[in-house]
Amino acid sequence: MKQIFIKKTMVLFLLCVPTLIMAQSVIKGTIKDASTGEVLPGANVVIKGTTQGTTADFDGNFTIEIMDFPKTLVISSVGYKTVELNITNDNFIQVSLEEGVALDEVILVGNRSKPRTILDSSVPIDNIGVAELVNTGQPTVDKMLTYKVPSFNSTNQTISDATAHFDPADLRGLGPSRTLVLVNGKRKNQSALVYINDTPGKGEVGVDLKSIPAAAIERIEVLRDGASAQYGSDAIAGVINMVLKNNVEFTTVNVKSGITTEGDGFNLGADINSSLSIGENGGYLNLTFGYYQQEETNRAGTPGEDVLFGVAANDPTWGDWLSRNPDLGMTVGQPELKKGDAFFNAGVPFKNGKGKFYTFGGMTYRVGKSFALYRAPYWVGDPFNLLHEPGTEYQGFQPTFETDIRDNNSTVGVEFDLLGLDVDLSGTYGRNAVDYEVNNSLNPALGASSPTSFDVGAYTFSNTLANLDFSKNFGQASIAFGAELKNERFTAEAGEPASYAGSGAQSFPGLQPSNAVEASRDNYGVYGDLEWEPTDKFLIGGAIRYEDFSDFGDNTSWKVSSRYLLGDKKGALRASYSTGFRAPSLHQIYLSNIQTLVSGGTISNQGTFNNVDPVIREGLGVPQLTAETSKNISAGITFKPVSNLSLSVDYYNVKVDDRVLFTGEIGFDGDDNSTNPVEQILLDNSITSLKFFVNAVNTNTSGVDLVANYRNLEMGNGMLSLTLAANFNETTIEGEIDTPDLLAANGYEIFNRKEQSRITSARPKSKVLLGIDYNISEWNFALNNTYFGEVSWQHSNNGLNGVDFGNGPLPLDDAAYDQTFSGKVITDLIIGYNFSDRISGNIAINNLLNVYPDEIDTKGDFVTDLGGRFRYPWEVSQFGFNGTILNAGLTFKF
Structure with a gap:
């Protein structure tokens, strides 16, 4: 056993040793508010298609190292429109951002008609990037979410027949059956298994979250609110939307x-x-x-x-x-x-x-x-x-x-x-x-x-x-x-x-x-x-859904929600009531x-x-x-x-x-x-x-x-x-x-x-x-x-x-x-x-x-x-x- 452990530990060590070191170039710049000219500390600078990036310091300055040119930088800050810059040399650059919505804050789940930011949403939503998921050190998406979302739980099961290979997962402690999972906004099929052993989630059915690789995911949006009126059955505890990577x-x-x-x-x-x-x-x-x-x-x-x-x-x-x-x-x-x-x-x-x-x-x-x-x-x-x-x-x-x-x-x-x-x-x-x-x-x-x-x-x-x-x-x-x-x-x-x-x-x-x-x-x-937004601060919304099943009958669900932005868009009050x-x-x-x-x-x-x-x-x-x-x-x-x-x-x-x-x-x-x-x-x-x-x-x-x-x-x-x-x-x-x-x-x-x-x-x-x-x-x-x-x-x-x-x-x-x-x-x-x-x-x-x-x-x-x-x-x-x-x-x- 000790020999096996040593050999496998050597595999870990070798994975940590780079085999190639390349020369680097440095891009420096300053990020400012286009209307006021004030610097924007904390603005994000990311090399497009990667998770490599940095943030501006308190003077709005940033430095980022790259291997070669050209490169496209994606520059964003909450409350501002995102800018993409094609960089062909290492000259100092100045970037001015106009007020708007930052791309990395946009969420799709929870609203069928208009994407919003987390701040604009009338219901609580987590927006988790792939870098955050990977940084948990966990091997599969269900375990990654367990260590990123407090109301989400999934753990390995043992001596439990097929349940040990699926691991029941739930949101807000409401059981695996009551969380709807979407991929790019479309319903993901449930697994074939009913958890019938003596484990959490016994008697329920969930989505096989091990079937979606983290490498394919750009981000995960977790809607922590009932959403049956928008998405139908299963969305009692909330919705998990997995957004796939596109043009990297x-x-x-x-x-x-x-x-x-x-x-x-x-x-x-x-x-x-x-x-x-x-x-x-x-x-x-x-x-x-x-x-x-x-x-x-x-x-x-x-x-x-x-x-x-x-x-x-x-x-x-x-x-x-x-x-x-x-x-x-x-x-x-x-x-x-x-x-x-x-x-x-x-x-x-x-x-x-x-x-x-x-x-x-x-x-x-x-x-x-x-x-x-x-x-x-x-x-x-x-x-x-x-x-x-x-x-x-x-x-x-x-x-x-x-x-x-x-x-x-x-x-x-x-x-x-x-x-x-x-x-x-x-x-x-x-x-x-x-x-x-x-x-x-x-x-x-x-x-x-x-x-x-x-x-x-x-x-x-x-x-x-x-x-x-x-x-x-x-x-x-x-x-x-x-x-x-x-x-x-x-x-x-x-x-x-x-x-x-x-x-x-x-x-x-x-x-x-x-x-x-x-x-x-x-x-x-x-x-x-x-x-409907009668003012730039007040939002009110509603949804209704009727469904008819061939085996047991029909159901009508509805939802009302509202949000009021606080002064200077420093936050919001929000509330919702729904049936599901x-x-x-x-x-x-x-x-x-x-x-x-x-x-x-x-x-x-x-x-x-x-x-x-x-x-x-x-x-x-x-x-x-x-x-x-x-x-x-x-x-x-x-x-x-x-x-x-x-x-x-x-x-x-x-x-x-x-x-x-x-x-x-x-x-x-x-x-x-x-x-x-x-x-x-x-x-x-x-x-x-x-x-x-x-x-x-x-x-x-x-x-x-x-x-x-x-x-x-x-x-x-x-x-x-x-x-x-x-x-x-x-x-x-x-x-x-x-x-x-x-x-x-x-x-x-x-x-x-x-x-x-x-x-x-x-x-x-x-x-x-x-x-x-x-x-x-x-x-x-x-x-x-x-x-x-x-x-x-x-x-x-x-x-x-x-x-x-x-x-x-x-x-x-x-x-x-x-x-x-x-x-x-x-x-x-x-x-x-x-x-x-x-x-x-x-x-x-x-x-x-x-x-x-x-x-x-x-x-x-x-x-x-x-x-x-x-x-x-x-x-x-x-x-x-x-x-x-x-x-x-x-x-x-x-």
């Missing part, structure tokens, strides 16, 4: 690598982004290709005994095996992953300059391997020597859960002028597919004929959309209206017969023919959007399967029945799934007292009614004298418990977002920037859970304390980001501190059956088994150096202080950590448990 000046190549200080989790990646010119009118084709791979990590517990199966450390038969395998054979950590990306973004303007043809999209292909619970030799035998050589001591086996994931989306459209209206006509297709295999396993029911690798089934989800959008800016007023047609399709394919015969393959019985499904639905929507909705996903309506559960040494099979199954609809009286509805209110203030300092504070409250939930386990009631109707269903289907989806919960989420930026402070010979961003939130369940009458009459609780805590306390209720960025000469130093607030895990019945720690049973009102995991600060250090304007390198140390979550305290209930197999929390999530990660990278431009 340079071809950029990035290579990167990393490893944990434990010597595992080695990763390696490379990507290339470039543009080609098309035609003579500024047409472009931007291309991105990337590859990334990572190895697994392991942070398993080491109990040295197995209380779940009653095997003590000194067991006469298995004590020797336990002493050699104190971790019970487990691998608990991030999964293996290999990923390839290919993305494109193209636009060709018309010759008359009144429109353009555009197309964009991409495909991601990745394979992954995660791990199931280790089957110790006293748990599952191998009498036919399928997983060990004859004559050798049988050691047990750890099944692997392996995925083959394809995600592709593409949009083709045309923008043109029609009767004075701006028209956008487009078509979009997106698809996500995941195939499952269980390997290094067996099916005991098949005896000697059992295979050791199983095809256990597959899921796909796709959508096809047609959009027609009209907009017009009349000066003080802007209008937009349009329509959308959408078709969605969900399929589930059965696994091979050997995977589900008898009790099925160990760890995950395959999907059976009865679980196979091919379902689709159609919907159409029409919307209107109006904004989320259509139940096809996955939630039609998913069914069988899962293997382990609890207290008992192995059992649990059945998930879909919402159209007669067992659910007729047998249990569960109603048809319908849309969730929401009411969203937000109010805030932005303030810019000086040119370098900006502040914003926003309050929000989101009420969601009829929230779709995935019930807890519904099993036998323990009364052996009679069989109730629910138990009869279990017996008829040879399962020990069942689950289903139902509209049953109303939730209330309140919170505050805070963002403060203090940029371009002169410190010595360099420039210092400070960022403080925070989110504080709380979600509560209001009223009683709507339990179907038959289940209520027989004493069943469909959503117990543990399942409720997944909504109310599985994600941090507070998160604070403090970033310090210092640029001096060719160096960049970034120190980011992220505080992840506490999370709580609640036991299904809180030990109310009574537990005795030696002093008698605990009182019923004590938290016998619950545990709160305290808040922690994760510190990241990133050091960058520009060897030239073509070559740069960086070293990132993520989790510099090697912080881990609190360890699990079973409090006498050893099922909470599966008998010590889990050292750190896995059913609630803060920041994962990989420890310190060392990363390094090089960037080349040519």
